[in-house]
Amino acid sequence: MTTMANKRDYSLVGESTRRAIEIGLASAEWYHTDVVRKTMKELMQRSDGPAIRDTIIWIAAILGSAAGIVWFWGTWWVVPFLLVYGVLYGSSSDSRWHECGHGTAFRTRWMNDVVYHIASFMLMRNPVQWRWSHARHHTDTIIVGRDAEIAVMRPPDLLKAALAFTGILDFRYSLPTLVRQAFGRLSDDEKSYIPEMEQRKAVASARWHMIVYVATIAAAIALKSWIPLVLIGLPRLYGTWHMVTTGLLQHIGLADNVIDHRLNTRTVYMNPISRFIYWNMNYHVEHHMFPMVPYHALPKLHELIKHDLPVPNPSMWHAYREVWPVLIRQLKYEDFYLKRELPPTAKPYRGEFHDLEITAAAAE
Amino acid sequence: MAEWVEACAVDDVDEEDVIRFDHGDCSFAIYRSPDDEFFATDGFCTHEKTHLADGLVMDDIIECPKHNGRFNYKTGQAKGAPVCVNLKTYPVKVDAGKVMIEIG
Numbered sequence: 001m002t003t004m005a006n007k008r009d010y011s012l013v014g015e016s017t018r019r020a021i022e023i024g025l026a027s028a029e030w031y032h033t034d035v036v037r038k039t040m041k042e043l044m045q046r047s048d049g050p051a052i053r054d055t056i057i058w059i060a061a062i063l064g065s066a067a068g069i070v071w072f073w074g075t076w077w078v079v080p081f082l083l084v085y086g087v088l089y090g091s092s093s094d095s096r097w098h099e100c101g102h103g104t105a106f107r108t109r110w111m112n113d114v115v116y117h118i119a120s121f122m123l124m125r126n127p128v129q130w131r132w133s134h135a136r137h138h139t140d141t142i143i144v145g146r147d148a149e150i151a152v153m154r155p156p157d158l159l160k161a162a163l164a165f166t167g168i169l170d171f172r173y174s175l176p177t178l179v180r181q182a183f184g185r186l187s188d189d190e191k192s193y194i195p196e197m198e199q200r201k202a203v204a205s206a207r208w209h210m211i212v213y214v215a216t217i218a219a220a221i222a223l224k225s226w227i228p229l230v231l232i233g234l235p236r237l238y239g240t241w242h243m244v245t246t247g248l249l250q251h252i253g254l255a256d257n258v259i260d261h262r263l264n265t266r267t268v269y270m271n272p273i274s275r276f277i278y279w280n281m282n283y284h285v286e287h288h289m290f291p292m293v294p295y296h297a298l299p300k301l302h303e304l305i306k307h308d309l310p311v312p313n314p315s316m317w318h319a320y321r322e323v324w325p326v327l328i329r330q331l332k333y334e335d336f337y338l339k340r341e342l343p344p345t346a347k348p349y350r351g352e353f354h355d356l357e358i359t360a361a362a363a364e
Numbered sequence: 365m366a367e368w369v370e371a372c373a374v375d376d377v378d379e380e381d382v383i384r385f386d387h388g389d390c391s392f393a394i395y396r397s398p399d400d401e402f403f404a405t406d407g408f409c410t411h412e413k414t415h416l417a418d419g420l421v422m423d424d425i426i427e428c429p430k431h432n433g434r435f436n437y438k439t440g441q442a443k444g445a446p447v448c449v450n451l452k453t454y455p456v457k458v459d460a461g462k463v464m465i466e467i468g
Contacts, residue, residue, distance in 0.1 A: 027412055041381065044420045103432045107422070128445070135431045135446040139412055195448055292420055292429050 008144045008256075008334065010153050012189040016145025020257070025143050031260040031350050032289055033308040040290070043297045043304075046107035050296040051099075054276070055115060058096070062088045066231055073227060082230070086239025087277060090167060093122035094243040095279035095295075101131055104294040105279075121209055124174035124236050126181055128202035129190055136193045138291055142256045142264040148193060152252050154334040156327045161248070167240030174236070181206035245316060246270070246278045253323035253330075253338045260349050261288040262342065267302065267312040268319045285309050308347060310340035366468035371404065374461050382426060382437075384417035387467065392454065393417050394463055395437045397424060402456045403437050404465040410435075410442065410449035 009016040020026045035043075065088065068081030097119035099105040100112040120127035133148040140146035152161055163169050180187075184203050186194065194202055212232070219228040246268075255263040262285055270282040281287060283298040286305065293301050306312075313319035322338065329336045342348065371385040377396040384407055385392045391407030393416040405426070409416055414430040421427075426437040433447030440451040455466040 040418075041420070046420075046422065103427070103434070109434075131445050135411070138431055197448060198445060290429075292427065292432065 008154055012148060012192045014145060020143050020145045025257055026146050027139055028259045033305040043301050044292045048107045051105040086235045087242045089122050089235035090239025091243035092277040093119040095281055097123055099279050099295050101134055102291055126202055126206050128198055128205050129194055132194045141288055142251050144256055151248055155331050164244045165241045167237040171237050178206045178209050182210045242277055249319050250284045253326035255337045261285050262309055263349060268316055269312050269314050307345040310342055366466050368464045368466050371463045371465050374458060374463060380421050382417050382421050384415055402458060402463050404454040404456045405437055405440055406452045409433055410451055411447045
């Protein structure tokens with residue numbers, strides 16, 4: 001880790017940005033576990049089958065639970081349907097957005113694009129903006145001043161992290177952002193990673209999203225019913241908790257400003273339901289190292305390279321128990337982080353940028 | 365001045381695959397299409413400096429291993445975000461079992 005003498009500046013156009021570029025942390029060459037080309041080619045192969053199957057199940061479950069909400073509205077029987085619908089809409093859409101954004105879920109491009117746009121809408125994410133922010137996240141994963149998707153900044157704001165499970169903060173950020181973009185205004189940070197030729201598309205996308213939300217509000221008023229809003233928009237509040245529970249674990253408490261995903265990214269074993277909702281993104285070190293490998297091949301990739309990675313957390317509960325004391329420590333000493341030990345079979349962490357300082361910071 | 369340079373042997377590249385070829389300060393990607401034709405482009409993605417030879421060839425598309433940007437490797441055409449700039453292509457010929465590319 002490159003220990004920061006000054007407080008971290010998470011803007012994408014500030015002092016940390018300048019420093020990351022200056023010392024070569026931006027667009028750096030990252031560590032990869034060696035995998036023979038023939039094997040990697042097999043793992044990267046695209047197929048429509050698994051994603052079509054999963055998407056049919058996903059859409060059927062969404063429509064079924066939505067029908068349950070409408071049918072049982074006004075009774076307590078609506079609660080389990082809200083729970084299921086909320087998680088499918090507000091959480092599983094994140095993994096669909098993610099995989100289809102990479103273009104790896106389906107072999108057929110248009111299928112990736114259709115699901116990507118639907119999932120982006122469900123998440124209140126501008127599909128153009130977020131495609132570019134995610135590209136940056138993969139170029140400069142948890143590089144302060146470069147990565148636009150650092151979920152928990154240092155020192156950690158624990159109240160903010162807790163509120164994230166309710167979706168309130170994300171909602172408060174996402175909706176005004178879409179409104180601002182719909183009026184044609186992109187922030188300096190957004191302009192720093194969305195190429196100029198794509199900025200008009202970002203504005204157009206925000207306008208389409210707003211049209212649907214306005215139509216939904218109009219329907220709610222016309223029908224004198226909350227149901228349209230409960231089905232469109234509000235699940236971003238009441239169904240986000242699973243996305244946050246799984247997603248926070250991707251990088252929280254681990255190193256920043258390093259160029260080895262084994263240091264800043266976490267793989268966690270999860271139950272099959274969460275893995276369906278999350279589309280296997282619990283194999284997150286593997287995903288960052290080899291983003292070309294589709295979600296359905298990640299378990300195979302994990303088996304192939306786990307000798308070179310830190311031992312995964314056996315459960316989400318285990319991972320949160322491990323990270324909690326780290327966050328508490330970061331409140332006073334923001335350079336502190338969790339350094340995960342490598343097995344004896346692994347190649348050591350690379351030292352160009354962080355070897356000496358990482359040892360010192362983790363040991364303190 | 366353009367010159368023909370030997371990049372690799374025909375058998376060095378599998379069908380529907382790509383390999384890297386470095387020459388001087390430049391890096392190239394040599395492709396073998398599913399219909400057994402050879403093509404050559406610049407070796408790095410135009411989005412960020414990533415070797416395309418680590419990517420995936422599907423039909424006439426090369427997908428960058430870093431951000432999944434796609435190009436038509438036969439024409440160099442960028443196929444959409446996050447790649448916006450076309451890839452430079454080079455003439456290729458096969459001569460006595462060797463793949464030659466014209467550089468310059």
